Amino acid sequence: MxxxxxxxxxxxxxxxxxxxxxxxxxxxxxxTGIINFAQGEFVVLGGLMMVTLTMAMQWSMISAFxxxxxxxxxxxxxxxxxxxxxxxxxxxxxxxxxxxxxxxLLKGAAMVFWGKGSHYMRHFTEAPPIEIYGAxxxxxxxxxxxxxxxxxxxxxxxxxxxxxxxxxxxxxxxxDAARLAGIxxxxxxxxxxxxxxxxxxxxxxxITPVIQMxxxxxxLLGLKGFGAAVIGGLGNSMGAVAAGLLLGxxxxxxxxxxxxxxxxxxxxxxxxxxxxxxxxxxxxxxxVIRLKEF
Amino acid sequence: MSKPILRIDSVxxxxxxxxxxxxxxxxxxxxxVTSVIGPNGAGKxxxxxxxxxYLAPTSGVLRFRETxxxxxxxxxxxxxxxxxxxQNVQVFPTMSVLENVMVGRHLxxxxxxxxxxxxxxxxxxxxxxxxxxxRLWLEFVGLTAHADTPAGSLPLGNQRKLxxxxxxxIEPDLILLDEPASGLxxxxxxxxxxxxxxxxENRITVILVEHDMExxxxxxxxxxxxxxGNLIAMGTPGEIQExxxxxxxxxxx
Amino acid sequence: xxxxxxxxxxxxxxxxxVIPFGMENDYYLGVMVFAAINCxxxxxxxxxxxxxxxxxxxxxxxxxxxxYTSGLLTAKFGWSPWAAMGAGAMLVTAVAFVxxxxxxxxxxxxxxMATLGxxxxxxxxxxxxxxxxxxxxxVLNIPRISLFGFNLDTDLKFYYFSWMAVILGLxxxxxLIHSRVGRGLRSIHGxxxxxxxxxxxxxxxxxxxxxxxxVYASISGSLxxxxxxxxxxxxxxxxxxxxxxxxxAVGGLHYVWGAxxxxxxxxxxxxxxxxxxxxLKNIGIQYQPDYDFLVYGAILLSIMLFLPDGLFAGxxxxxxxxxxxxxxxLKWKTEKKAAACE
Numbered sequence: 095m096x097x098x099x100x101x102x103x104x105x106x107x108x109x110x111x112x113x114x115x116x117x118x119x120x121x122x123x124x125x126t127g128i129i130n131f132a133q134g135e136f137v138v139l140g141g142l143m144m145v146t147l148t149m150a151m152q153w154s155m156i157s158a159f160x161x162x163x164x165x166x167x168x169x170x171x172x173x174x175x176x177x178x179x180x181x182x183x184x185x186x187x188x189x190x191x192x193x194x195x196x197x198x199l200l201k202g203a204a205m206v207f208w209g210k211g212s213h214y215m216r217h218f219t220e221a222p223p224i225e226i227y228g229a230x231x232x233x234x235x236x237x238x239x240x241x242x243x244x245x246x247x248x249x250x251x252x253x254x255x256x257x258x259x260x261x262x263x264x265x266x267x268x269x270d271a272a273r274l275a276g277i278x279x280x281x282x283x284x285x286x287x288x289x290x291x292x293x294x295x296x297x298x299x300x301i302t303p304v305i306q307m308x309x310x311x312x313x314l315l316g317l318k319g320f321g322a323a324v325i326g327g328l329g330n331s332m333g334a335v336a337a338g339l340l341l342g343x344x345x346x347x348x349x350x351x352x353x354x355x356x357x358x359x360x361x362x363x364x365x366x367x368x369x370x371x372x373x374x375x376x377x378x379x380x381x382v383i384r385l386k387e388f
Numbered sequence: 389m390s391k392p393i394l395r396i397d398s399v400x401x402x403x404x405x406x407x408x409x410x411x412x413x414x415x416x417x418x419x420x421v422t423s424v425i426g427p428n429g430a431g432k433x434x435x436x437x438x439x440x441x442y443l444a445p446t447s448g449v450l451r452f453r454e455t456x457x458x459x460x461x462x463x464x465x466x467x468x469x470x471x472x473x474x475q476n477v478q479v480f481p482t483m484s485v486l487e488n489v490m491v492g493r494h495l496x497x498x499x500x501x502x503x504x505x506x507x508x509x510x511x512x513x514x515x516x517x518x519x520x521x522x523r524l525w526l527e528f529v530g531l532t533a534h535a536d537t538p539a540g541s542l543p544l545g546n547q548r549k550l551x552x553x554x555x556x557x558i559e560p561d562l563i564l565l566d567e568p569a570s571g572l573x574x575x576x577x578x579x580x581x582x583x584x585x586x587x588x589e590n591r592i593t594v595i596l597v598e599h600d601m602e603x604x605x606x607x608x609x610x611x612x613x614x615x616x617g618n619l620i621a622m623g624t625p626g627e628i629q630e631x632x633x634x635x636x637x638x639x640x641x
Numbered sequence: 642x643x644x645x646x647x648x649x650x651x652x653x654x655x656x657x658x659v660i661p662f663g664m665e666n667d668y669y670l671g672v673m674v675f676a677a678i679n680c681x682x683x684x685x686x687x688x689x690x691x692x693x694x695x696x697x698x699x700x701x702x703x704x705x706x707x708x709y710t711s712g713l714l715t716a717k718f719g720w721s722p723w724a725a726m727g728a729g730a731m732l733v734t735a736v737a738f739v740x741x742x743x744x745x746x747x748x749x750x751x752x753x754m755a756t757l758g759x760x761x762x763x764x765x766x767x768x769x770x771x772x773x774x775x776x777x778x779x780v781l782n783i784p785r786i787s788l789f790g791f792n793l794d795t796d797l798k799f800y801y802f803s804w805m806a807v808i809l810g811l812x813x814x815x816x817l818i819h820s821r822v823g824r825g826l827r828s829i830h831g832x833x834x835x836x837x838x839x840x841x842x843x844x845x846x847x848x849x850x851x852x853x854x855x856v857y858a859s860i861s862g863s864l865x866x867x868x869x870x871x872x873x874x875x876x877x878x879x880x881x882x883x884x885x886x887x888x889x890a891v892g893g894l895h896y897v898w899g900a901x902x903x904x905x906x907x908x909x910x911x912x913x914x915x916x917x918x919x920x921l922k923n924i925g926i927q928y929q930p931d932y933d934f935l936v937y938g939a940i941l942l943s944i945m946l947f948l949p950d951g952l953f954a955g956x957x958x959x960x961x962x963x964x965x966x967x968x969x970x971l972k973w974k975t976e977k978k979a980a981a982c983e
Binding site for chain 3: 440442461462463466467471472474478479480481482483487490491492494495497499500501504505506508511514515518551554555557558
Binding site: 128129131177180181186187188190191192194195196197198199200201202203205206209210313314317320321324353355356358359362363365366369370373 | 690694696698744746747748749750753754755757758759761762766768769879880883887890931935936937939941945949
């Protein structure tokens, strides 16, 4: 019982992060139809920047949080303006390689500014771990769950109850029609990159106290986040949240009961399995996949 | 009609909630030019996609000379002797005009990966035959002068001719032309009509989806009219022009 | 194969033969060997990405499988290096089939992510399966390979051996490109629907070329093992797969020569950068090897933004432009002469 609970808590903790990364992928996918390979780097940058602001510069948690998110959001906007927006007649291959290039660039920048070591950041609240039926859950994990809920709530509110959010949804459903209705689709794309980067940063910030962020984390986090997005049905963010949590829990359980060495591979094997057998995801439909461009 | 070359029996195609084809029954006689007309959304390109294997019918059977086409992949349909052109023209833009047509000879040649990679001298005679046949079909459509031009740089009219040449290089028994005159001026459309007549002279059956009524009425032996996924009339051009239902549906001449 | 390709190979061969005479020490020969190994992988990858139009960000995994198979069979089981290389190629063929069949049904981004995931899984296995692969410690004491009785134990001998392998790989690639198969591949890239309508079995071709490109990678992995005589998981991480794509993209996705250029350039880049860093120090910039990633990313991004068809296309375009200028200059000269004579 203790073990199961322990793995469950660990799984939820990781799952929340995968869910957020997946939401980031989905937002850009919905507005542009492309997969942003640099998504994982947004997470890393958020975490590393937060470390610098809180540990080296002694800022308060709140101001550092906001500043770090703002910083990565700006990076996301720059990426869209400089590398995506100017391309006329993009081909799939070219866009993929461009986002890969940006991810290499960001990773390189992270290595230059933060070095190769891993970085420790103190937890949001200095409280002792909580005991439940013999398993311990860190207060940071509660922060992680709480912030995920806030992000999801914000997401739902934004896309369903604000004009801008509805405009973005319109753009993703039918870009030409949205343009005819007067929506500036180019701005919507930029907004989607900004939001993706911001959410990625939040994910990086809240997980860094637990895993000690370093510049190499981006690739695996991005891959697993993408896996969650696929399992939930690409473009479906509610599905992504459920899938992220599921993936995190399965990963933690396998790590605990089968082997911790192969833990990373297991999540990816699940992703491949879903891609091969049900590319529409657990919560998507296969017709939808054929109608979308890629 | 003596044994039809193509038979569509009670074919129904739905996409989620949308009914593209309701209950289509259609027979095409061998050696004829049959045009399929109808307002936009009537299901015409869907029929082509069903015949050539890009889509599978929700129910019903499509038959090519007694062989059912259901579930066959496009290249298998081509191997049976059916070729097609596309509504938005699909040439291979970076390949030359000649190479485009040579792709059409794919099914009439055999060299595989291993022999091509390691034994080029053995493969050369076949390559020469492929090139010679391709040049014949280029001449048939009148594009010999452009043989070495990259296909993507041709004007639309020539690209459509190229697509026809490529489709003919397969030496099909049945060829499906999807809006071959779309985007062409009246002179080019006349040339396309002459090309279609030449194809019929070579005893290849033609099914044509077209919006250009002059071309349709001029060149067709039979005309089938689709509306809302159903066949509402079938007959000679003269009969169709008189048919009140058709006129009601969209001719409005 | 058209004449210009034969000429290209001949010139290339000549350059290869001459280079060692200009090398001051064996270290640079070693770098050139690594360049050759990367070239071989990239030629195969170029066939897949540039001609058939399929993406793979996972080819490092096939290099790894080739290297580990060769290393383990020779070091632990005493196989002959050639037999082990063949075994590696056969294993990779099987794996590529198994991976390719479900994966190549996916399009664009899905395919890219799936291959990336595959590479990551293989890397995890090389690190974790300690009893099989030696884990992080790797496989030691891999014997050298010999050709016609010559034991390839010096940098110079391996240099010639590896570049001959590249030339052989080029020959095979050119044969494929200029054949019915090559046309079929290019037609798939041009328009998959039209290719299928013309009778090309697109799925079969994609899988076959995927397997062929994997075999190229496997052989290059075996060469690596026989050169360094030691392998560990480090060089075969996900980053290597990404780097391979970078090499092909920077050099020129649609031209096999582009893959060669890209592979040579990016393999030599760390050396070039350390030369440059001495120069940069004089003007006050401290360049460290840590900046390498940044430079890779910047180069790839710049090429993709400004020269999307790669350096080779840029050179070819540059040549054409110069030729036109020369022709125009000649015309202008003769017109002037004609005018002066009147």
